[in-house]
Amino acid sequence: MVTDNQLLGFNSNRQLVACLVAIVFSTTALTSASAFEAVLTNERSGSVIHIDENGSTTHLTPICERPRGMVRGPLDTQVIIACSDDHKLVVYNRATRTIDSEILAVPGAMNVALHVATNRLLVTNEGNASASVFDLLSGQLIAELPTGLEPDGIVITDDGSYIFVASENAGLVHVFDGASYEEKDVIRTNLRPRRIALLKDELWVSSEMGSRVEIFDILTRKKRGEVIFAPKGFRPEQMTPVDILFNESANEAYVALGSANHVAIVDITKREITKYILVGKRAWGLGLSPDKQTLIVLNGLSDDFTLIDLETKRPKLTKRAGLIPHSIEVFE
Amino acid sequence: MRLWMILLIVATLSTNPAKAASLRLAIVTASNAEVTNRGKSFAGIQTRVERPVKRAVELALFESKTTFKEFGITPELQLIDIDKKRPLNDQLKEIHSDALVILDLPKSVFIEAATFLDKDGHTTVNVRHPDIDLRDTLCLPSLYHTIPSERMYFDALGQFLIYRGWRKVLVVHGPTDEDKSRTQILVRSLEKFGADISDLREFTLSHHPDDRDKNKPEFLTGGTSYDVVAVIDSSRDFGRYIQYSTRRARPVVGDVGLTPVGWHRTLERYGAPQLNERYQLFDKKNILPATDAMSDEEFAAWSAIKLITNSLAVVDSISGTLDPKKILTHPDAQVDLYKGTRGSIRQWNNQLRQPILLATGEAVIAVAPMPKFLHPKHYVDTLGLDEPESRCKLR
Numbered sequence: 001m002v003t004d005n006q007l008l009g010f011n012s013n014r015q016l017v018a019c020l021v022a023i024v025f026s027t028t029a030l031t032s033a034s035a036f037e038a039v040l041t042n043e044r045s046g047s048v049i050h051i052d053e054n055g056s057t058t059h060l061t062p063i064c065e066r067p068r069g070m071v072r073g074p075l076d077t078q079v080i081i082a083c084s085d086d087h088k089l090v091v092y093n094r095a096t097r098t099i100d101s102e103i104l105a106v107p108g109a110m111n112v113a114l115h116v117a118t119n120r121l122l123v124t125n126e127g128n129a130s131a132s133v134f135d136l137l138s139g140q141l142i143a144e145l146p147t148g149l150e151p152d153g154i155v156i157t158d159d160g161s162y163i164f165v166a167s168e169n170a171g172l173v174h175v176f177d178g179a180s181y182e183e184k185d186v187i188r189t190n191l192r193p194r195r196i197a198l199l200k201d202e203l204w205v206s207s208e209m210g211s212r213v214e215i216f217d218i219l220t221r222k223k224r225g226e227v228i229f230a231p232k233g234f235r236p237e238q239m240t241p242v243d244i245l246f247n248e249s250a251n252e253a254y255v256a257l258g259s260a261n262h263v264a265i266v267d268i269t270k271r272e273i274t275k276y277i278l279v280g281k282r283a284w285g286l287g288l289s290p291d292k293q294t295l296i297v298l299n300g301l302s303d304d305f306t307l308i309d310l311e312t313k314r315p316k317l318t319k320r321a322g323l324i325p326h327s328i329e330v331f332e
Numbered sequence: 333m334r335l336w337m338i339l340l341i342v343a344t345l346s347t348n349p350a351k352a353a354s355l356r357l358a359i360v361t362a363s364n365a366e367v368t369n370r371g372k373s374f375a376g377i378q379t380r381v382e383r384p385v386k387r388a389v390e391l392a393l394f395e396s397k398t399t400f401k402e403f404g405i406t407p408e409l410q411l412i413d414i415d416k417k418r419p420l421n422d423q424l425k426e427i428h429s430d431a432l433v434i435l436d437l438p439k440s441v442f443i444e445a446a447t448f449l450d451k452d453g454h455t456t457v458n459v460r461h462p463d464i465d466l467r468d469t470l471c472l473p474s475l476y477h478t479i480p481s482e483r484m485y486f487d488a489l490g491q492f493l494i495y496r497g498w499r500k501v502l503v504v505h506g507p508t509d510e511d512k513s514r515t516q517i518l519v520r521s522l523e524k525f526g527a528d529i530s531d532l533r534e535f536t537l538s539h540h541p542d543d544r545d546k547n548k549p550e551f552l553t554g555g556t557s558y559d560v561v562a563v564i565d566s567s568r569d570f571g572r573y574i575q576y577s578t579r580r581a582r583p584v585v586g587d588v589g590l591t592p593v594g595w596h597r598t599l600e601r602y603g604a605p606q607l608n609e610r611y612q613l614f615d616k617k618n619i620l621p622a623t624d625a626m627s628d629e630e631f632a633a634w635s636a637i638k639l640i641t642n643s644l645a646v647v648d649s650i651s652g653t654l655d656p657k658k659i660l661t662h663p664d665a666q667v668d669l670y671k672g673t674r675g676s677i678r679q680w681n682n683q684l685r686q687p688i689l690l691a692t693g694e695a696v697i698a699v700a701p702m703p704k705f706l707h708p709k710h711y712v713d714t715l716g717l718d719e720p721e722s723r724c725k726l727r
Binding site for chain 1: 395396398399402603606609610642645666667668672673674707709710711712
């Protein structure tokens, strides 16, 4: 097993070393949830950890300085990680637990998106007020897209026609043509837009300081609606939503409410909040198990993650992560 | 000699020229009247950073470039440096009639200038004085305060002490009128949150042996029991010698030690490191070291401009000149302060509501409001003059 000290990064020398993985004696599974493996980036300890459906950390790999955004790679064994303070992107192989390849000189890499059909990797450059598009196979820079200051969330539509980038400082989402990379439009959002999630013809944008999720039409870019958060005992201005995750089969969206220490469950069609679930401090990263039975919430200020049973809508357990867990990808 | 100039910051041309509009801003300073001793103690020792707010205003404009482009706005910044030898009003008349005026003046001329500009139809911003009288007594409808009030600072400190369980407070203050009136505000804040004042003691700068009960920290802090020492020393002459010299081994807070501030260089969360880095680097001709950050006055000036540029959408249509009053009086005006909670204007006294940081020289120890200090209406309104206690009732 990975020790607490290893999670904190005390024993690691920040180099890739072959780590021995002890056999995990999971005698009794906590629920009927089927097995999964999730990979988490730990922003401050510079590592990725592998966790299983019981919340056990099965493996730790020191990876780079300040790993933040992460996306699934072209292979089922790969994730692509933005290493902000190393100014690079790494393709991490969760099977071999080694780095398959790297793209260097990516200033302030913050968040990433992958267009699988064309193998284009999109990155926001936090310090640079821009987003970059790379060819994943050759590592070559294809385009540089000017955005507002502090770009964070980035997405590309499945058909590759539009790219959306949220600029936290500017309060704007820039819209680019996915082929020509020309700026097509600018969407005005509420304060500090963070993450963008695509749902059919809708664009959901979390406004961290505006305490809401705004919903826009992808084609017209007109605002269709918004969801404002206010759990009992909190004031609206304490809600600082970050990650948004859809579970379409259940007609549910999950929104991590940051400093409010809750996750909200939103009815997608009604755009209504159906439940708030208490988790750890500054909940921001979200992951969903392949069987859609478990929601995994990363708590950035309490350095842990919470597994939520989506059948009962109750937290099952909270376990230690590394320092400042940031992003998660979940695999079968 | 006339010391004014007009600086035009030309933003990238709008994509939609039909909507082109100007945002006029003016900074009023009196730099030649106060160059020598701002923030300085005896023998020229600099005890706190007090800089002109121009750099912070320029940073806010730099940050808003994309937004200005989107809204078709060109900012124009005018700098007025008041010359003592010329009549004040003549110089204030040089301010463009539509400009939002950032007043960075010493208190002696501040009230006169703010009152004149109020009558002249201008909207002004106090970025420098936390004084209660400017909010409660002067109470001008056209004057906004983006620097926290003394009550906001001390309420933050009071909440922190109660949260820590340090209820018994020994208050040590200086001999000046300013020290005494600030001490009264501190005591009101401490009592509001349930602290007990062990004693109120005045220090002296005299080294005379007869004054030793008032000039030696060991004696000044002896003979009573307390959890913490709160120091009020507006000119930073004596208070900085109290830490590590108290009779009992107790922490020191207030104007020294743990201090309530509006902004700090070591804030780690809420995007603050990016803002601090930008402040150091955005002006390529004048890059500042990584240890520098905005002072509270600079942060107040930055906040005022950002409140405008973060809230452009509240105005239905923008053409000609953007009237800053339209935004500042709008109840939905808000600003991303990089302090974890958005800022907005208190309608009753035009004060920018905001969290207060409790910091030492090395770290931000806490961000107030502290947990469990709840307000029925607004999360940060446990800090400062709340609507029922404010004598100023503007809207």
